[in-house]
Amino acid sequence: MAEIKEHIVMFPFMAQGHIIPFLALAQQLEQKKGCTITLINTPFNIKKLSSSLPPNTTIRLLEIPFKSSDHGLPSDAENTNSLSYHLILKLFQASLSLKPSFRNLMHGLVHERNGLRRPVCMITDIFFGWTIEIAHEFGMSHAVFSTVGGFGMACYYSLCLHLPHLKAKSGEYEFTLPDFPEAKKFHISQLSESLKLSNGTDPFSVFVHKAFNECMKTDGMVINTVEELDKTGLMYLRKIFKLPVWAVGPLLLSSGNGTKRAGKEFGLAQEALKNWLDSKPPRSVLYISFGSQNTVSKSQMMQLAMALESSGKNFIWVVRPPLEYDVDSEFKEKEWFPEGFVQRIKAQNKGLIVEKWAPQVEILSHKATSAFLSHCGWNSVIESLVHGVPLLGWPMASEQFFNVKYLVEQVGVCVEVARGKSCEVQKENIVAKLESVMNETEKGKQMRRKASEAKEIIRDAMKDEEGYKGCSTKALEDFLTAAAMSYRVEENSGLKTNETLLKRREKLALRK
Numbered sequence: 304m305a306e307i308k309e310h311i312v313m314f315p316f317m318a319q320g321h322i323i324p325f326l327a328l329a330q331q332l333e334q335k336k337g338c339t340i341t342l343i344n345t346p347f348n349i350k351k352l353s354s355s356l357p358p359n360t361t362i363r364l365l366e367i368p369f370k371s372s373d374h375g376l377p378s379d380a381e382n383t384n385s386l387s388y389h390l391i392l393k394l395f396q397a398s399l400s401l402k403p404s405f406r407n408l409m410h411g412l413v414h415e416r417n418g419l420r421r422p423v424c425m426i427t428d429i430f431f432g433w434t435i436e437i438a439h440e441f442g443m444s445h446a447v448f449s450t451v452g453g454f455g456m457a458c459y460y461s462l463c464l465h466l467p468h469l470k471a472k473s474g475e476y477e478f479t480l481p482d483f484p485e486a487k488k489f490h491i492s493q494l495s496e497s498l499k500l501s502n503g504t505d506p507f508s509v510f511v512h513k514a515f516n517e518c519m520k521t522d523g524m525v526i527n528t529v530e531e532l533d534k535t536g537l538m539y540l541r542k543i544f545k546l547p548v549w550a551v552g553p554l555l556l557s558s559g560n561g562t563k564r565a566g567k568e569f570g571l572a573q574e575a576l577k578n579w580l581d582s583k584p585p586r587s588v589l590y591i592s593f594g595s596q597n598t599v600s601k602s603q604m605m606q607l608a609m610a611l612e613s614s615g616k617n618f619i620w621v622v623r624p625p626l627e628y629d630v631d632s633e634f635k636e637k638e639w640f641p642e643g644f645v646q647r648i649k650a651q652n653k654g655l656i657v658e659k660w661a662p663q664v665e666i667l668s669h670k671a672t673s674a675f676l677s678h679c680g681w682n683s684v685i686e687s688l689v690h691g692v693p694l695l696g697w698p699m700a701s702e703q704f705f706n707v708k709y710l711v712e713q714v715g716v717c718v719e720v721a722r723g724k725s726c727e728v729q730k731e732n733i734v735a736k737l738e739s740v741m742n743e744t745e746k747g748k749q750m751r752r753k754a755s756e757a758k759e760i761i762r763d764a765m766k767d768e769e770g771y772k773g774c775s776t777k778a779l780e781d782f783l784t785a786a787a788m789s790y791r792v793e794e795n796s797g798l799k800t801n802e803t804l805l806k807r808r809e810k811l812a813l814r815k
Contacts, residue, residue: 314405429515460543477489588671616653620654679703
């Protein structure tokens with residue numbers, strides 16, 4: 304009789320920056336550990352995902368009913384990358400309505416009879432803490448998956464919990480975190496707009512506090528980072544949550560058909576891109592992308608374009624509509640760039656403008672790529688460090704500011720170019736930062752050396768050889784062992800729910 308594989312349910316929040324690492328984790332669990340995966344999301348996201356999975360995958364995609372228009376959102380608005388900033392909170396709040404449907408789906412999975420083992424574990428987004436109750440109700444162990452790094456998650460959690468910027472004396476713009484002094488000083492400009500406006504009673508604060516409080520009931524945390532690179536943040540999370548935290552990164556998405564990234568069409572043929580990169584000298588190209596959800600203002604875009612032209616650097620720039628335009632606006636060359644900019648860079652063969660999406664991993668892995676000007680979302684940070692590429696940080700939202708702080712102060716692979724979507728930035732400052740990183744300066748040499756060291760640390764963490772397992776490989780195995788063990792405790796013990804949870808936590812804690 305064929306062996307029945309462990310069955311794991313996964314449920315990411317409806318945002319590209321969350322879905323991509325969830326899918327990467329699902330692929331690792333399937334391909335390396337032989338697990339059966341059921342990945343749940345709303346219909347629009349499932350449709351996009353189904354077209355990007357490798358043809359030989361066994362990952363099952365399961366729709367959870369959701370109608371965005373019932374929640375004051377545009378029709379088919381099921382992903383943050385299709386929403387303007389002020390509507391994203393509505394999607395967070397609307398996600399709470401998924402609980403009854405999710406419980407029904409779990410009931411069906413637990414009782415289905417198609418040769419699959421009933422799920423042993425549920426891995427859900429940090430914003431879906433309400434799933435923990437359902438996991439335990441159906442006898443599954445539960446893990447929260449943090450799609451951001453340890454340091455960024457630690458800072459974000461502490462700031463949301465304590466709101467220390469509100470307690471700073473009038474006129475003071477710097478503060479520390481009361482329970483995380485190891486993070487050192489913060490400046491008010493390092494907070495996202497939503498955090499700056501948080502006072503503990505606003506809708507954003509209420510949602511996040513509730514989500515984080517619910518997450519305290521989980522059985523452990525899986526996090527997309529590397530233990531040896533992220534010890535400060537991981538130490539804080541283990542201290543606060545008092546639960547196992549498994550650092551299993553980097554989680555890298557393997558390409559499905561070569562033209563999409565988790566359902567997104569690239570804005571340039573990969574062959575044309577490769578040919579252009581192949582024509583450039585080693586370490587001569589700047590890659591610029593602000594992620595799936597971020598963009599700059601029209602004036603900032605103008606300054607960046609002028610800086611690129613003035614510096615004379617080769618570049619690939621993934622362009623999304625400026626802040627003043629609708630996210631789905633058509634490309635408007637004459638409005639977004641200096642007059643004649645696009646024609647000049649084409650004539651000189653100095654740069655490529657790519658609309659909305661580019662094959663990021665292929666670009667970062669190419670020998671011609673020198674540095675990455677990024678918003679420093681965690682997926683982009685991981686992909687850059689995996690290939691030993693130093694960063695120029697321009698954080699804009701969420702924990703990105705803390706990622707930049709970590710990369711500058713602790714890892715030494717980044718310089719900060721600008722801070723936030725509303726900051727004033729001048730081309731001269733951008734040029735100076737580009738040259739310090741990309742030229743043969745002491746700063747540039749040091750950053751490239753640090754980036755190479757980070758690459759080696761990551762490579763070692765991923766090793767899975769006879770007689771040696773890297774820290775990330777071992778963490779993933781420890782997590783699976785703990786998840787399966789706690790499920791069998793639940794299955795065989797007959798304990799009451801509160802006693803079972805306690806016993807599960809004790810067993811999980813023993814794994815660390």
